[in-house]
Amino acid sequence: MRTQSRRRPRATLAAAAAGTLLAPLLSGCWVGAGGAGSGGDAINVLMVNNPQMVQLQKLTAGHFTKETGIKVNFTVLPENDVRDKISQDFANQAGQYDVATLSNYEIPIYARNEWLHEMDPYVAKDTAYDEQDILRPMRESLTGDDGKLYGQPFYGESSFLMYRKDVLAEKGLTMPARPTWTQIADIAARVDGAEPGMKGICLRGLPGWGELMAPLTTVVNTFGGTWFDQDWKARLDSPEFEKATKFYVDLVREHGESGAAQAGFAECLNNMTQGKVAMWYDATSAAGSLESAKSPVKGKLGYAPAPVEKTDSAGWLYTWAWGIQKASRNPDKAWKFVSWASSKEYEQLVGDRVGWSDVPAGKRASTYDNPDYRAEAAAFQEMTKEAIEGARPKDPGVQPRPAPGIQFVGIPEFTDLGTKVSQEISAAIAGRQSVESALKKSQALAEEIAKEYEGR
Template sequence: MKWRPANAGAHVSTLALSVAFGLLAVQPGQAEDVTLTVALAANPQMETAAKLIDNFYAKYPDIKVKFQTLPENQLRPTVLKDVATKSGQFDVVMIGAYEVPLWAQKGWITNLSKEYAANDAEWKADDLLTPIRDLVSYEGDMFATPFYGSSSFMFYRKDLFEKAGLTMPEQPTWEQVADFAAKLDDDAHNVSGICLRGIPGWGQSLAPLTTVINTFGGRWFDENWEPQLSSPKSKEAINFYVNLLKEHGQQDAAKDGWQECLQLFTQGKTAMWYDDTVFAGPVIDQANAAVKGNVGFALAPIKEKPGSGWLWAWGLSIPTTSKHQDAAWKLIAWLTSEEYIKLAGEKAGWGTVPPGSRESTYRLAEYEAATKDYAGLTLKSINAANPLKPTVDPVPYTGVQYVTIPEFEQIGDFTSQQLAGAISGQMSADDAIAASETKIKEIMEDAGYIK
């Protein structure tokens, strides 16, 4: 099979975070300051990084940073346009595990292992968690430094479960989750049984949905690249997800991504939420008085396939067009170092620490104490995810919550649009599946996967 290169997700209002710094006057014999332009995803951990940037300046006073922080759905096309057209707007870009091997193969991003990591003992590449390091690598070399790594699990309200006489297992089945959601629905108090992503996007609603498809025994393609969304098990999984949201999910779910679900959960407006493990710290930090102290965690729900959580990493890469690559390495090495992780914990709170990237993080006494309720489950989820064998039946692709082919971006965006229509009641799930499969087959035929 011809190799084809390779996913959590996020919808927020645009965060106008742009910090520009003037250049200092250059004295005789003094090197001119460098200003790096950095494109980042809008998430809580990166907001913390921007707030702590003065600590980087103390170490490297000749390097200044201008952050451009965007929601994921805006970040991806903005960065893709920049690197693909070689315009050189950015010196550092935050990209996901899906993009790394594809862009590395195209020569758009710098080989960090050969150019920098091998010569920077202080950065401690051997300290990286192996599954996460592999996600930001291509043919054995890193092309991004992992800012954080994550899987997915279930958040739930322990007090509401106790009140309803329910017990959440460490790893529930999806059937149990649906039963819990039905019993925990509380229209009188505007509390939904569960919150799930419904907003379109291959890295949005399709991230959790694909894990459901996987564990139900479904798959996107068979071994001959024939689309399989309309196969019995895939169809069952999609109908399950859509119906769970329609019957027991939040209102207007087709408009909601992780940020809306985070807000609903921390404000006590939903009893369960299935999403990224990276949000465990923000959930506890932002929870209102009724929710704080009542947050429980469980492994990703399963049906046929165990270890159904996704596997994701956001990494920091240097486009090959950057004119300041040495300075860019200093920035991304600092942002993904042991030093930075300790600083973030001490200055901003241990729940804000980027998780899932370094083994040493989980040996810090302060971090262990602050994250005792979820750190173990996070590591267990990361280690259980297997992007090389994501499904019950054999498939020609890798990736847990995405398919490792360039065409998946187009496929996923179109399919998720159809499913948003099903979630909002504009069409049936079966009609959404049929329309998606027709489009997918056209894309795969045009790309030469099937004839």
């Protein structure tokens, strides 16, 4: 489905996709390329600072560079910052970075604006890569309107609920096989304070369209709400959207982590690992870190599908994937890195050197057939695969949608809109305003976007 407005010229779309919220980056807060340019036997890679990416950075020189002679200069940034920097470099086709971590939100939009290298010719020649082994939802999500591939997944994820089995057992509680949000709120209240300093649940409250808005939008979907109806009418002021948002805000304020308004994925991962929360609803990819050999909560966790209310499922579909910038001076060497980083060989390397629960999974069918992976990731691997394969990006709620996306709306303007709305809701989580006030302001923002798409 095309998601561009017919009223907007390409230049306007490019600006929107780059985002009007290009917040200034704090100098000195990132590490990596250090000004080194790509070209010759070097490439520049810009990526998010998630644990699996940091592990990749540690393994690259001793393996990829040693085998190929290609030096990789990494720039590693927090999620919100990396999105801003990528959008600036790719929208301007500055060519500073050859490869960047992009998601299934950006890749179709970037491809439409001709900012990315097509990958089909590389895939056709690189028979060892085995493109057909990539899970179908991942392949489809990284395909442009023209049916061509523009990204390769590093890891894939959906979302589910992670909980402390021992804590629930001590309270005489049993996690339902397919929990509702109403049930989760009740459990959160009952396990709040189960151990000294432990809260009931961790939910993201950090502003950002890819932070707070990701889990919250899945809650909105299953409560019966939507950002826009099929006629592009903004619906943030609907009873369903308000009920879902109030539920989320009340739950995290009453039984959530301390400092929730500034807690994102990384903070919740830290809280869960350190035993500061009894439950956490977030990305399935977190399970690998929680079950790693060094994790103090390894073996103590249970996993349940994303909680629902009015829908049969609610998990999102997401991949951190590699995109090669069209303006790259080294696209062939960039592909060699992408091919290695997303390969079966790299997964085997991580499994052997670090541990199979740390493998960047969620992208290859062969991973879930691997006996070593199945044994070490037994606690969560099957549920992760089911969540990914069952995600419904074109039909995530109770009503038809005008654009694809589960935890986002697949239009260029969503980076700006989602971030601004998240700031309002985060302020409600912090207690600085009511949910009603936050959504009133948010509805006005969404209506401005809706005007651009009316009559499609």
